[in-house]
Amino acid sequence: MTHILAIDQGTTSTRAILFDADMMPVATAQEEFPQVFPQSGWVEHDPSDLWSTTAATCRAAIEKAGLRATDVTAIGITNQRETTLIWDRATGQPIHNAIVWQDRRTADICRDLADHADMVSAVTGLLLDPYFSATKVKWILDHVDGARDRARTGELAFGTVDTWLIWNLTGGASHVTDATNACRTMLYDIHAGAWSQAICELLDIPMALLPTVHDCAADFGITRPDLFGRPIPILGVAGDQQAATLGQACFKPGMVKSTYGTGCFALLNTGDTPVASTSRLLTTIAYQLDGKPTYALEGSIFIAGAVVQWLRDGLKMIREAKETQPLAENSDLDQPVILVPAFTGLGAPYWNADCRGAIYGLSRNSGPEELARAALESVGYQTRDLLDAMRADWAGQAGDASLRVDGGMSASDYAMQFLADIIDAPVDRPRVLETTALGAAWLAGQRAGLYPDQAGFAARWALDRTFAPAMAPADRARKYHQWTRAVRATLTYAGAD
Template sequence: MNGEEVVLSLDEGTTGATAIAVGIDGEVRGKGYEEIAQHYPRPGWVEHDATDIWSAVQTSVRQALDAAGAKPSDVRAVGITNQRETLVLWDKETMQPISRAIVWQDRRTADECTRLRAAGHEHRVREITGLVLDPYFTATKYAWALKHIEGAGEAAAGTVDSWLIARLSSGRDHVTDASNASRTLLFAISSGEWSDEMAELFGVSLRNLPRIADSSGHISTTDPDAFLGIQAPIAGVAGDQQAALFGQACTKDGMAKNTYGTGSFVLMQTGKRRVASGAGMLTTVAWRRAGELSYALEGAIFITGAALQWLRDGLGIIASAGEAGPLAASVPDAGGVFLVPAFVGLGAPHWDPYARGTIVGLTRGSGRAQLVRAAVESMAYQTRDVIDAMERDTGQRLTELRVDGGAAVMDVLCQLQADLLGIPVRRPRQTETTALGAAFLAGLGAGLWTDADLARLWKLDREFEPTLSRDQADALQSRWRQAVERSRSWERPEEALPDNQ
């Protein structure tokens, strides 16, 4: 093999598509990025145009290959990682979406989840799927689509990975991996198959859902006529947070990572153990390799980095997200200001779809820097809430936290995270570990790497040691939790969607 050969990783996120070309030595040779438009047709609704997603993926791939000086024939394997839970519906013949995709952040089915919970279904749903009844997951989105979108009953249905594989293979393959399937509320986490019982509960059919495959191995093959002249095996697929866990080399029981992206997602590897949470965590599939499932506990925080986008786009307080770190670091603290970014409700450990964004503690001395710092600090406070809950569930104390995602470049965030948790926070040299995880899965699946290579592929950039006393950290966290309580149950269910649609 020569240095020109690459593994191509497609990372289709909530705000844009990233592609990286990874050399056989595990180093990133080239990167591309293309933003995708967000659509908010009603309060609480979030949609994407699936055609925009496909276009953005192709654009980012062209950029990555150009930056790497690689040709289509140099691509040895393709990995895919994606925003999870988002529902895409498309015509099986024309390969065109029949409606906009319903994004994971979308809350239009909050009332339906409340109804199912009131009917006593939550325990059984948790038992079968490892998840909770929340609009976040795919099943209630699919049920809504079957009632409200013409042609949904005959359309191919899947998450974003399935949509991309369908396009990459010119419609030949309708497939997903176990990690993405486990996020739908339609997957039996013990057997690793679609659940007839859950399909009946949610009122959906399984016949148009994809086949479930391993996360690493031969999954499909790209059609060069459909995909920029690239013909290569699709050999790695995982939901974005599971891919980040793999990219962080958290393959041993008890290792954990947090990805600071649009939202933040803490995952703790539990190996073959399915840990049932009593503290608002999700039990999820980490990946499936050689037919064997590995599990993880997950805490899903809906809004972290997106709060900085709101400060930029909604309020105009910053011109770019890159300003947030220096501005937050320009003041010693937030001056008593707490920003709870519950713009689409609260995820773990609260699971309150009726919470709404709240800012408390404002004074005349509060300015741009304090507000930006409060937004940055909210990422660390929410992460500690989740990790505290995970430690209660597992009876294990974390010894370190590995961090990644766009906001992990902020030293001020990583230091506060270490201070609040009281453990080292370790940031790798490559913070795009989501895309790297998909590349590693693909490289392993195509036989380019072995498991023994994984540890050497992860490289430390910086370790942040805690500097606050536990009493100081606990006092800050206590004030944060007071602010969270102010945001809870703000919107009444009957006000959320006036026409109940």
């Protein structure tokens, strides 16, 4: 048994990646699944899609690698965070579609609870926002007949996506999660390391719903024998952004990584100290090993790679994401088009659930080239917003000057060069871009004794390319000023000013 199977369950697709004993990917299988948009600002998944694509891609990756289940030492899981499911413990059937992290339907609930925002933040490190699981759980219990009573009697189970997958992988034997997923629910006390009874009572969420919380590297259960041909232990779990932090070997305080998937998420390792943000960032658990949490400051952007999907699926402007780079390179630089991709609201550091997307600076000559450039550059601008906020919160502390990047959009040289230019710092792209899956694989592999410890893993991190800032300071200042003006105008239109 010399391989680790990593499950990477994301917002628009599920992937399974097999890593060998040297932590190199040897086979990948991926399946997309449909998104469900019942109303403006609402985003759902069919829970059966999450499970069926997971089972199918795992089998496909093993087959593609020419391996058998007996060659797989363990499974690691990483997943989209905050997405919320509730199901019947007896039948395993969900009582509602999964409500996705992007969903904004609980904005009114958050406004009604505004008087409790400080308490929620002090306990969980999070802002009172629809982004997190807690108000989604409340919404399901409020809107599904009899759900709250059934939850009180222990008939129902809540879980983020990792919990749902583990439940199905183990045939209902394990109702568990890890600390990094638990801390994103807005129900978990990151200081006490336990579910918060006070917040559960505030939202009328029965604690009988909640899973058991483990370290990121732990015994999460064993797969059903019929799934892959033999039982395989599940030994590692981390939410996608925390898994990417691990995969980027950001083990030292001050190290920063930014992942560009559907959204964009930057994490700054703050060590064993939870830093309370004054810049509307999140205080979260980066990872937890041997019962000891390591904390981070996180900035979350709702729309990053999803803006390219919008160009493809919404505007039908491109067929593949890679087409954006030549379009952007051929754009008219004298047209300062700014796209604020607030399709489901604005995340950190603005946290406005009511904003929607806006484009500024259009002229009669604006076309696909200018829109592609604006889409790619919007990710750089939003990242600078996050890093500026982190610098304010981390003032006086030593930190890395460079930013480690990963995720699908990090493959775009144009986007990464603009990112380096606008943040005025080097951007380091690793040789292995599958850092999220690698982080989950490392957790399971080191738990199984196949992979090295933190120091050994960090020594193997390999650089592909550094993007050095090359933009003139005056141009950088002018461009970022245009961005901040566009964001202020968007907030004003949404009634925030």
